[in-house]
Amino acid sequence: MYSVVKAEQLADRVHELVVKAPHVARNARAGQFLIVRVDPDGERIPLTISRVDGDFVRVIFMTIGATTYRLAELTAGDMIQDVAGPLGRPSEVPRNATCAVVGGGVGIASCPIIAKTLKAAANRVIGIIGARNVDLMILEDEMREACDELFVTTDDGSYGRHGYAADVLKEVIAEEKVDYVWIIGPAIMMKVTSEVTRAPGIRTFVSLNPIMVDGTGMCGSCRVIVNGETRFACVDGPEFDAHQVDFDRLMQRQRIYLEEEREALKHHHEHRCGCSTGAHHG
Amino acid sequence: MAERSPGERILDFSEVDSGFTAEEARSEAERCIQCKKPACVSGCPVGVDIPRFVLAIAEERFDEARSTILEANLLPSVCGRVCPQETQCEGACILGKKGRAINIGALERFAADRGEGEELGTLVRAPPTGRRIAVVGSGPAGLTAAAELARSGHSVVLFESLHEPGGVLVYGIPEFRLPKSVVRREIERVLALGVELQTNTLVGRSITIEELLAYDAVFISTGAGLPSFMGIPGEETNGVYSANEYLTRVNLMGAERFPAAGTPIRRGSRVVVTGGGNVAMDAARVARRLGAKVWLVYRRREDDLPARRDEVRHAREEGIEFVTCASPVRIHGEPAVTGVECVRMEMCDLDESGRPSPRVLDGSSFLIDADTVIQAIGTSPNPLLVRLLEGVQVGRRGNLVTDENGRTSLPRVYAGGDIATGAATVILAMGAGKRAAATIDADLRDAPAH
Ligand SMILES: Cc1cc2nc3c(=O)[nH]c(=O)nc-3n(C[C@H](O)[C@H](O)[C@H](O)COP(=O)(O)OP(=O)(O)OC[C@H]3O[C@@H](n4cnc5c(N)ncnc54)[C@H](O)[C@@H]3O)c2cc1C
Numbered sequence: 001m002y003s004v005v006k007a008e009q010l011a012d013r014v015h016e017l018v019v020k021a022p023h024v025a026r027n028a029r030a031g032q033f034l035i036v037r038v039d040p041d042g043e044r045i046p047l048t049i050s051r052v053d054g055d056f057v058r059v060i061f062m063t064i065g066a067t068t069y070r071l072a073e074l075t076a077g078d079m080i081q082d083v084a085g086p087l088g089r090p091s092e093v094p095r096n097a098t099c100a101v102v103g104g105g106v107g108i109a110s111c112p113i114i115a116k117t118l119k120a121a122a123n124r125v126i127g128i129i130g131a132r133n134v135d136l137m138i139l140e141d142e143m144r145e146a147c148d149e150l151f152v153t154t155d156d157g158s159y160g161r162h163g164y165a166a167d168v169l170k171e172v173i174a175e176e177k178v179d180y181v182w183i184i185g186p187a188i189m190m191k192v193t194s195e196v197t198r199a200p201g202i203r204t205f206v207s208l209n210p211i212m213v214d215g216t217g218m219c220g221s222c223r224v225i226v227n228g229e230t231r232f233a234c235v236d237g238p239e240f241d242a243h244q245v246d247f248d249r250l251m252q253r254q255r256i257y258l259e260e261e262r263e264a265l266k267h268h269h270e271h272r273c274g275c276s277t278g279a280h281h282g
Numbered sequence: 283m284a285e286r287s288p289g290e291r292i293l294d295f296s297e298v299d300s301g302f303t304a305e306e307a308r309s310e311a312e313r314c315i316q317c318k319k320p321a322c323v324s325g326c327p328v329g330v331d332i333p334r335f336v337l338a339i340a341e342e343r344f345d346e347a348r349s350t351i352l353e354a355n356l357l358p359s360v361c362g363r364v365c366p367q368e369t370q371c372e373g374a375c376i377l378g379k380k381g382r383a384i385n386i387g388a389l390e391r392f393a394a395d396r397g398e399g400e401e402l403g404t405l406v407r408a409p410p411t412g413r414r415i416a417v418v419g420s421g422p423a424g425l426t427a428a429a430e431l432a433r434s435g436h437s438v439v440l441f442e443s444l445h446e447p448g449g450v451l452v453y454g455i456p457e458f459r460l461p462k463s464v465v466r467r468e469i470e471r472v473l474a475l476g477v478e479l480q481t482n483t484l485v486g487r488s489i490t491i492e493e494l495l496a497y498d499a500v501f502i503s504t505g506a507g508l509p510s511f512m513g514i515p516g517e518e519t520n521g522v523y524s525a526n527e528y529l530t531r532v533n534l535m536g537a538e539r540f541p542a543a544g545t546p547i548r549r550g551s552r553v554v555v556t557g558g559g560n561v562a563m564d565a566a567r568v569a570r571r572l573g574a575k576v577w578l579v580y581r582r583r584e585d586d587l588p589a590r591r592d593e594v595r596h597a598r599e600e601g602i603e604f605v606t607c608a609s610p611v612r613i614h615g616e617p618a619v620t621g622v623e624c625v626r627m628e629m630c631d632l633d634e635s636g637r638p639s640p641r642v643l644d645g646s647s648f649l650i651d652a653d654t655v656i657q658a659i660g661t662s663p664n665p666l667l668v669r670l671l672e673g674v675q676v677g678r679r680g681n682l683v684t685d686e687n688g689r690t691s692l693p694r695v696y697a698g699g700d701i702a703t704g705a706a707t708v709i710l711a712m713g714a715g716k717r718a719a720a721t722i723d724a725d726l727r728d729a730p731a732h
């Protein structure tokens with residue numbers, strides 16, 4: 001069992017948990033993820049490692065299905081059944097280059113740790129974070145601290161620049177030579193935004209989030225098509241060359257359990273939590 | 283040993299039968315003629331003293347039967363249920379030459395299932411050696427090696443990447459063949475020897491290679507968990523599973539209780555399983571229990587099915603439709619499966635395995651109207667750790683190459699089970715774990731402290 005030391009709501013439907021998990025924290029690096037299982041009957045879900053402090057790891061998630069709702073109910077002092085990780089390959093870290101780190105929505109959660117790691121390797125780091133509206137903007141301060149320059153956008157113009165992260169990225173690469181780009185966000189955002197760097201041929205990484213079970217390369221649930229080949233995102237990724245990813249397949253496979261997810265959420269709300277006893281955890 | 287009716291079985295995940303009663307066990311055991319040179323023992327990869335435990339059952343000394351087995355085999359309730367006895371101990375039984383071999387598997391299960399905990403007293407631990415050993419992967423190979431090393435007085439850490447120990451025993455083999463409570467009890471026994479278990483720990487990621495090699499010795503038993511896909515068009519369609527994924531969702535995660543358990547599974551009403559081994563039978567029978575109509579498509583003949591004999595019989599009784607001499611060539615549907623196109627195969631010249639090799643019959647394609655496909659065509663050794671171990675000798679199938687005593691090409695690094703052999707059996711994995719443990723023990727005694 002792993003204890004929650006901090007639980008906070010960061011934005012509309014976006015939550016932060018800090019968990020004591022020394023075995024994950026010790027060797028965790030930027031770009032990796034962990035898998036949590038809240039209760040003995042819980043599902044295993046992957047979450048990006050958003051920050052590491054000593055024995056503690058932070059994850060940030062949006063409430064979407066039953067498991068994330070259940071996670072959002074946790075408060076400091078609660079226990080989580082299982083935390084496994086770190087999983088996946090760490091981000092590739094260049095040196096003395098110019099890098100842009102682009103986060104969209106809850107995907108911003110993954111950005112500060114990457115930006116910080118890049119900065120520590122003597123790179124110039126430009127941050128671009130975008131959200132639908134001001135209520136969904138997260139981690140602006142952390143990103144400001146980690147980056148040499150930060151651009152903030154909202155789709156509806158309610159905060160920062162009016163527009164998409166892709167628009168800003170276009171301007172940035174027009175103005176200076178950018179060597180590497182990371183784009184992390186919803187699949188559709190990664191697909192659209194990575195088109196910006198395709199023609200100029202800028203090496204671009206995206207972090208893929210297909211449905212996973214074990215996260216150790218044993219089931220193939222997380223398979224994605226990269227450069228026409230089947231790869232397992234949990235062990236071969238989660239970061240891949242953006243320009244080789246089949247995003248349409250990814251989005252199609254992310255929807256496999258839409259119906260079941262609705263059913264689980266209904267069950268969760270009826271029972272107040274996802275555990276087998278149906279008891280309410282106060 | 284009455285089996286439950288197929289109609290009743292497919293409604294739940296309980297075992298097919300409840301094993302021998304004491305009376306049945308005794309009378310089966312009495313048939314044993316106590317050979318002077320027992321062929322059955324040489325047929326057993328871990329060398330259980332079969333005549334001795336069978337005699338003990340015949341004489342109703344059931345506790346002694348159990349402790350006799352435990353001396354050689356720490357997972358007897360598991361082995362009694364899942365070993366391919368027909369090709370091992372029972373296959374070698376003299377009585378089988380003319381009539382019916384002794385049902386050694388059922389006797390083993392009978393003796394092992396009785397009593398709880400008290401046998402631990404018979405498993406002595408040598409005085410502590412001060413040596414620290416890492417065992418990576420808690421399937422049958424890792425469990426056996428860990429137990430043997432602990433008995434030799436070494437301090438053992440058993441790393442497991444999943445949240446539960448047991449490897450294929452917990453994520454692969456279904457409850458109706460191997461109840462989880464049985465596996466847990468046997469694992470408890472291993473841990474009670476003083477083995478320290480660390481779950482949720484993926485070696486290579488949670489533990490670096492440098493940290494791993496800081497142990498006095500390392501035993502790698504990470505299994506053959508990497509699922510193969512056929513590579514036919516349509517495999518990325520929603521509703522196509524590897525058997526590992528399908529079985530894990532149910533066995534490890536409890537998807538049959540969704541939404542009370544959090545993990546979903548497609549409750550396909552029409553399921554095609556491809557393959558013919560134990561894994562295929564298990565997947566087919568799980569799908570049947572989730573309410574599906576199931577076709578099992580296998581490219582060779584019925585007689586060639588590599589699965590345990592009983593599993594094939596049980597699958598057939600439970601209404602699985604066997605489509606032999608056939609092979610899928612394309613999965614139809616977008617975004618979800620709507621059908622599987624197959625072709626007929628004809629059997630040609632014998633290949634190196636002594637079986638006829640299948641060849642596609644031109645113009646024989648046919649469609650099975652299905653909404654779920656489960657591929658059970660094999661798995662290969664887990665590549666993660668193998669790739670990270672710089673300089674280790676790797677075989678053609680991605681397996682770790684070892685000598686007959688479990689040594690890899692790297693000093694102080696040993697391996698056994700499916701990671702070394704490719705997908706094989708529980709008992710072969712256990713045998714490898716036992717042999718490697720003996721090698722490690724001997725090597726460490728010879729070597730100065732690390
Ligand atoms: C569905 C199915 C049915 C089967 N039925 C039978 C049967 O009836 N009879 C029979 O004899 N055999 C059967 N087998 C085969 C048998 O289960 C295997 O041969 C046996 O389990 C191999 O044991 P192992 O210890 O080598 O590996 P596994 O049981 O595969 O265990 C390996 C363990 O290592 C863990 N691991 C992997 N990598 C790491 C890492 N880097 N760090 C930490 N942990 C790691 C895995 O999570 C796993 O728990 C079946 C297999 C399957 C899949």
Ligand code: FES
Nearest residue numbers: 215217219220234
């Ligand atoms: S999640 Fe199972 S293989 Fe990647």
